[in-house]
Amino acid sequence: MNWDQMFSDTAxxxxxxxxxxxxxxxxxxxxxxxxxxxxxxxLFPVERVRHATDVILAERGSEVLxxxxxxxxxxxxxxxxxxxxxxxxxVHPDNILITSGSQQxxxxxxxxFINHGDHVVVENPTYLGMMTSWRPHNxxxxxxxxxxxxxxxxELKPLLAQRHKIVYSIPTFQNPQGVTLSxxxxxxxxxxxxxxxxxxxxxxxxxELRYSGEKIPTVLExxxxxxxxxxxxxxxxxxxxxxKILTPGLRIGYLVAAAPVIEKLxxxxxxxxxxxxxxxxxxxxxxAQDEAFLASHITMLRQVYRERRDLMLRLxxxxxxxxxxxxxxxxxxxxxxTLPESLDATEILKQALEHKVAxxxxxxxxxxxxxxxxxxxxFSNARPEMIEEGVKRLGMVLKDAMTVxx
Amino acid sequence: MNWDQMFSDTAxxxxxxxxxxxxxxxxxxxxxxxxxxxxxxxLFPVERVRHATDVILAERGSEVLxxxxxxxxxxxxxxxxxxxxxxxxxVHPDNILITSGSQQxxxxxxxxFINHGDHVVVENPTYLGMMTSWRPHNxxxxxxxxxxxxxxxxELKPLLAQRHKIVYSIPTFQNPQGVTLSxxxxxxxxxxxxxxxxxxxxxxxxxELRYSGEKIPTVLExxxxxxxxxxxxxxxxxxxxxxKILTPGLRIGYLVAAAPVIEKLxxxxxxxxxxxxxxxxxxxxxxAQDEAFLASHITMLRQVYRERRDLMLRLxxxxxxxxxxxxxxxxxxxxxxTLPESLDATEILKQALEHKVAxxxxxxxxxxxxxxxxxxxxFSNARPEMIEEGVKRLGMVLKDAMTVxx
Numbered sequence: 154m155n156w157d158q159m160f161s162d163t164a165x166x167x168x169x170x171x172x173x174x175x176x177x178x179x180x181x182x183x184x185x186x187x188x189x190x191x192x193x194x195x196l197f198p199v200e201r202v203r204h205a206t207d208v209i210l211a212e213r214g215s216e217v218l219x220x221x222x223x224x225x226x227x228x229x230x231x232x233x234x235x236x237x238x239x240x241x242x243x244v245h246p247d248n249i250l251i252t253s254g255s256q257q258x259x260x261x262x263x264x265x266f267i268n269h270g271d272h273v274v275v276e277n278p279t280y281l282g283m284m285t286s287w288r289p290h291n292x293x294x295x296x297x298x299x300x301x302x303x304x305x306x307x308e309l310k311p312l313l314a315q316r317h318k319i320v321y322s323i324p325t326f327q328n329p330q331g332v333t334l335s336x337x338x339x340x341x342x343x344x345x346x347x348x349x350x351x352x353x354x355x356x357x358x359x360x361e362l363r364y365s366g367e368k369i370p371t372v373l374e375x376x377x378x379x380x381x382x383x384x385x386x387x388x389x390x391x392x393x394x395x396x397k398i399l400t401p402g403l404r405i406g407y408l409v410a411a412a413p414v415i416e417k418l419x420x421x422x423x424x425x426x427x428x429x430x431x432x433x434x435x436x437x438x439x440x441a442q443d444e445a446f447l448a449s450h451i452t453m454l455r456q457v458y459r460e461r462r463d464l465m466l467r468l469x470x471x472x473x474x475x476x477x478x479x480x481x482x483x484x485x486x487x488x489x490x491t492l493p494e495s496l497d498a499t500e501i502l503k504q505a506l507e508h509k510v511a512x513x514x515x516x517x518x519x520x521x522x523x524x525x526x527x528x529x530x531x532f533s534n535a536r537p538e539m540i541e542e543g544v545k546r547l548g549m550v551l552k553d554a555m556t557v558x559x
Numbered sequence: 560m561n562w563d564q565m566f567s568d569t570a571x572x573x574x575x576x577x578x579x580x581x582x583x584x585x586x587x588x589x590x591x592x593x594x595x596x597x598x599x600x601x602l603f604p605v606e607r608v609r610h611a612t613d614v615i616l617a618e619r620g621s622e623v624l625x626x627x628x629x630x631x632x633x634x635x636x637x638x639x640x641x642x643x644x645x646x647x648x649x650v651h652p653d654n655i656l657i658t659s660g661s662q663q664x665x666x667x668x669x670x671x672f673i674n675h676g677d678h679v680v681v682e683n684p685t686y687l688g689m690m691t692s693w694r695p696h697n698x699x700x701x702x703x704x705x706x707x708x709x710x711x712x713x714e715l716k717p718l719l720a721q722r723h724k725i726v727y728s729i730p731t732f733q734n735p736q737g738v739t740l741s742x743x744x745x746x747x748x749x750x751x752x753x754x755x756x757x758x759x760x761x762x763x764x765x766x767e768l769r770y771s772g773e774k775i776p777t778v779l780e781x782x783x784x785x786x787x788x789x790x791x792x793x794x795x796x797x798x799x800x801x802x803k804i805l806t807p808g809l810r811i812g813y814l815v816a817a818a819p820v821i822e823k824l825x826x827x828x829x830x831x832x833x834x835x836x837x838x839x840x841x842x843x844x845x846x847a848q849d850e851a852f853l854a855s856h857i858t859m860l861r862q863v864y865r866e867r868r869d870l871m872l873r874l875x876x877x878x879x880x881x882x883x884x885x886x887x888x889x890x891x892x893x894x895x896x897t898l899p900e901s902l903d904a905t906e907i908l909k910q911a912l913e914h915k916v917a918x919x920x921x922x923x924x925x926x927x928x929x930x931x932x933x934x935x936x937x938f939s940n941a942r943p944e945m946i947e948e949g950v951k952r953l954g955m956v957l958k959d960a961m962t963v964x965x
Contacts, residue, residue, distance in 0.1 A: 154794055156819040159724075159758055164671035167826040194621035202624060202838075206612045215600035218608060218806035253659055253810075257832040265570040286830035318565075352565055388560055400624035402837035404659075413562040420573040424692035426663040430836055431808035432608075 166289040175502075179511035185543035186511045190328065190486055191534040196454060197400045198440065205439035206432075217435045223422045224415075225251025225407070226434040232441055233393070233407050241383055242374045248385040248409050250418045253429045255358050255394035255406035256282055261421045262319075262354055262390060262408070263287040271318040276304040278489075278518035278527070280328045280356065283321055292318075294520035301480065303327065303334030306341045313345060319352045324372050326359040326485025329518050329529035333483055336369050343376040346388040355391045359485035361398050361451055364459035366483035373409060386411050395437050397486070398451050403433040458486075458533050465532040465540050472548025474555045479530075486533040489515060491526060492551070498528040501554050510546040572695040581908075585917035591949035592917045596734065596892055597940040602860060603806045604846065611845035612838075623841045629828045630821075631657025631813070632840040638847055639799070639813050647789055648780045654791040654815050656824045659835045661764050661800035661812035662688055667827045668725075668760055668796060668814070669693040677724040682710040684895075684924035684933070686734045686762065689727055698724075700926035707886065709733060709740030712747045719751060725758045730778050732765040732891025735924050735935035739889055742775050749782040752794040761797045765891035767804050767857055770865035772889035779815060792817050801843050803892070804857050809839040864892075864939050871938040871946050878954025880961045885936075892939040895921060897932060898957070904934040907960050916952040 157165075179186040209217050224230065230246040237244040252258040259282070267273065267290040275283075277296030284294070295317060297309045304322055324334035334342070346353050355372045370378075373391040380387055394406035408418060422428065441447050465488070466481060473479075479490040490512075492498065498514035505511060515527040535543060563571075585592040615623050630636065636652040643650040658664040665688070673679065673696040681689070683702030690700070701723060703715045710728055730740035740748070752759050761778045776784075779797040786793055800812035814824060828834065847853050871894070872887060879885075885896040896918075898904065904920035911917060921933040941949060 154756060154758075154817070156817065156823070159672060160823060161670070161672055161674045161677075163674075164823055164827070167671075167823065167830065169826050169829065189626075191626060194625050197621040197624045199616050199620055199624065203613060203616045207609060210605050210609045214605055215603040215806075218603045218605065218808035219600050220595075220597060220802075220807045253832045253836070256830075260831050264567070265573075266565060266567055268567045268569075271567075282830070282833075289830070350560060352560075396626075400621075401626045402624035404832065404834075404836045411560070411562065417562070417566060417570055417573065420575050421570070423575065424573065424662075424688070424695070425666050425831075426659045426810065427688075428810075430659070430810045430839055432839065432842075433836055 163289040166291060168285070175513055178506070184506065184509045184511050185535060185539050185546070187530045187532070187535060187543060188511045188513045189531055189534055191531070192397055192401065192486070193457065193533055195536075196457060198450060201440050201446070202400070202436060205436045209435045209439050213435065217432050219431060221428050221431040221434070223419050223428045225249070225429060226431070226438060228442070229434050229438040232438060237393075237409060239370070239374065242377060243384050244409060245384065247412060248415060250408045250415050250422060251429045251434060252406040252408055252422070253426065254396060254401070254404040255356065255392045256286070257425075258392040258406050258408040259283050259354070259356060260286045261418055261425065262392075263290060264421055265414075265417050266319050266352060267292055268318070272316060274309065274312060274317050274320040275520060276322050276327070277520055278329055278515055278524055279321065279520065280323055281518050283356070284520065296520045299327070299330065299332060301332055302338060303332050304338065304342070306338045306345065309342070310345060313349045313351065317351065319354065320346070321354040321356065323356045323358075325357055325369070326362065326482055326487075328359075328485070329487050329513070329515050330489040331480045331482025331485050331487045333369065334372070336375075339369065339372050339375040340379065342372060343379040346376055347380060351388060353389045355389050357391060358394045358397055360393075362455060362458060362486070363484035364455055364462055385409055390414060395441070398447075398454065399437065399440060403437055405429065405433055405437045461532045461535070461537065461540060464537055465530070465544060468541060468544035469548070472545050474548070474552045476555055477551060486531050487529050488532065490528050490530060493555070494526055496554055497525050499525070501550060502528070504554065505547060505550045508546045508550055510543045510550070512547070569695040572697060574691070581919055584912070590912065590915045590917050591941060591945050591952070593936045593938070593941060593949060594917045594919045595937055595940055597937070598803055598807065598892070599863065599939055601942075602863060604856060607846050607852070608806070608842060611842045615841045615845050619841065623838050625837060627834050627837040627840070629825050629834045631655070631835060632837070632844060634848070635840050635844040638844060643799075643815060645776075645780065648783060649790050650815060651790065653818060654821060656814045656821050656828060657835045657840060658812040658814055658828070659832065660802060660807070660810040661762065661798045662692070663831075664798040664812050664814040665689050665760070665762060666692045667824055667831065668798075669696060670827055671820075671823050672725050672758060673698055674724070678722060680715065680718060680723050680726040681926060682728050682733070683926055684735055684921055684930055685727070685926065686729055687924050689762070690926065702926045705733070705736065705738060707738055708744060709738050710744065710748070712744045712751065715748070716751060719755045719757065723757065725760065726752070727760040727762065729762045731763055731775070732768065732888055734765075734891070735893050735919070735921050736895040737886045737888025737891050737893045739775065740778070742781075745775065745778050745781040746785065748778060749785040752782055753786060757794060759795045761795050763797060764800045764803055766799075768861060768864060768892070769890035770861055770868055791815055796820060801847070804853075804860065805843065805846060809843055811835065811839055811843045867938045867941070867943065867946060870943055871936070871950060874947060874950035875954075878951055880954070880958045882961055883957060892937050893935050894938065896934050896936060899961070900932055902932050902960055904932060907956060908934070910960065911953060911956045914952045914956055916949045916956070918953070
């Protein structure tokens with residue numbers, strides 16, 4: 154049977170995620186890998202998950218293992234709503250849909266908003282997993298340049314004269330760069346969204362992992378305030394997750410949006426996978442409803458990841474050649490390195506793998522070309538001694554590459 | 560913001576699942592509901608789930624809570640492969656992709672096979688959840704009539720002269736009718752699929768729940784044998800699940816297909832939700848690898864569900880008016896009742912709800928009209944005393960309806 158002739162046009166536009174293929178390459182146990190977006194497994198609240206499972210199965214029994222509603226567990230939606238609310242901004246549980254990880258949220262948004270051939274605005278570079286998911290809709294990406302303060306919103310403005318369908322961005326501790334959209338730019342962005350009646354996807358998996366600098370309100374909140382609203386009834390759809398603050402293996406994410414969008418998303422969710430695992434929603438709720446624990450757990454994560462970020466930056470300053478530059482993120486899991494134009498990060502990865510150290514070349518994160526000389530480095534997953542050894546090796550590989558070129 | 564103007568064409572073709580909306584209506588605690596497709600929660604292996612979670616978290620630790628591969632846990636894929644293999648038919652782990660319930664498998668198949676406006680062959684009536692998922696592709700359904708032996712394959716043959724993309728069917732203990740495709744028809748169907756080079760989706764959530772009659776090989780196996788093959792390299796894509804034999808709340812299903820189809824499905828899975836919950840795959844594997852337990856658990860389920868089916872059929876014989884007819888399934892969760900043409904099952908549901916008893920009208924399961932006088936009855940979820948009371952009430956409602964009409 155010739156399957157290629159059977160596949161849909163959409164399917165033919167699909168490819169394996171380049172990142173996940175690189176992750177397979179770098180998954181050998183003797184490689185020091187800075188390539189994944191993995192949280193540190195030694196910090197997972199394993200005993201909490203075990204205890205929570207015991208408690209909910211004892212107290213709620215078979216309900217925890219039965220089919221449940223597509224919207225998600227009401228208590229968990231309530232908890233998420235409370236966590237996102239501030240004194241001037243109220244999120245209602247009705248504005249929340251539970252998803253199987255925030256990747257599913259992003260994928261579902263592609264399904265409900267994007268027609269074949271639509272134009273979508275993104276920052277450049279942007280999250281590869283979004284592109285993998287949305288590309289089969291045969292969309293055109295319009296890339297807005299970024300700097301240390303995130304998307305350069307002034308450059309977005311003239312682009313909006315054209316017909317765009319939606320804007321997608323990771324405003325806080327962006328993947329792959331680690332940069333954060335400044336408050337001033339959030340304000341400007343909100344005005345543009347309102348003026349152009351444009352939906353905006355705020356993908357925010359890392360927002361709670363801030364290690365330095367001042368907390369900035371979400372675009373969700375800033376846009377509401379700009380309209381004089383104190384609730385979720387505007388242009389921003391927010392995607393969040395417990396993957397980075399608890400564990401990713403439970404696959405519990407959520408979307409926050411105006412009621413008509415949630416209504417449409419419930420329809421997609423029903424037809425996609427009926428609902429997210431009942432058990433995992435109960436486990437997540439049981440752990441997260443202990444607010445003191447969750448707060449102290451996040452504080453602990455911030456402390457450990459801050460140390461790893463600081464260590465990595467210090468070692469890079471020490472060992473990397475002066476021709477390389479890199480971002481200095483205030484939070485999240487990643488930073489991005491830029492090499493001289495003459496170098497190709499994919500070629501250098503091959504040499505790095507010979508020295509048993511790995512990263513992710515960022516070329517695939519750039520829409521419409523460029524970025525061949527950039528790569529992403531994760532600082533959350535490896536332990537300090539591995540960071541130390543890995544950055545040294547990487548510094549050597551980079552210096553070798555510079556020497557060859559010069 | 561006018562969201563309706565923002566939604567994609569696909570999204571505008573989506574509706575809330577009619578079933579899930581009916582389930583909400585019938586979910587009041589004092590209603591005896593035969594409407595859902597729920598397994599009996601009192602039979603869930605709650606203690607096994609608790610114990611399995613303890614064991615895997617103790618033995619495998621944080622691995623159980625980390626991101627994992629899109630294909631699914633290798634051990635679980637191996638276990639499923641072994642369970643589906645027979646002396647003459649070998650399923651390889653590479654032919655298996657783990658999904659978040661079999662609904663996700665059906666949804667992903669729609670994405671990789673169906674183009675906008677394609678023609679799809681289904682049995683009439685067929686599973687509403689498939690229609691909800693595939694309809695946004697704006698497909699045309701071609702309905703093949705069914706009888707007590709399932710899809711009338713001889714009526715499929717002339718239809719295949721036209722250009723169809725794919726055939727979807729639940730050959731065993733079909734939803735909503737409970738009927739099973741006979742072995743002779745499976746042979747004929749296999750020949751047609753081979754002759755017309757047509758992909759076939761065998762949706763088989765209930766196959767292991769047989770209460771009487773002889774086990775019939777899957778279409779997956781029959782089609783392979785018809786080509787002289789003893790492995791998964793043909794036209795059939797098989798969707799299975801642990802929802803009905805363990806618990807649905809874990810959302811662990813799987814697809815079985817030829818290697819090129821699995822390759823494409825992995826790409827969809829990556830972009831859809833990265834992977835199915837690592838924890839739930841480990842729990843399912845830990846429970847199911849105890850083959851003696853799983854076998855005895857399924858034997859127990861068969862025993863209890865057989866008693867409920869038998870009780871329901873006996874009571875229907877006793878209390879239902881003679882003008883009604885119904886299927887007598889050899890397994891699964893459902894039977895279907897047909898009333899005289901002059902009656903409307905949706906109207907009768909309103910009267911039934913007044914008497915605190917519920918079912919699902921089947922009109923929505925019929926593609927292209929018809930079925931207004933049919934309804935589906937679930938016999939797995941309610942305990943015997945509820946079945947007794949519920950069928951009595953329903954018999955009364957039906958007799959009343961007949962009287963009004965005569």
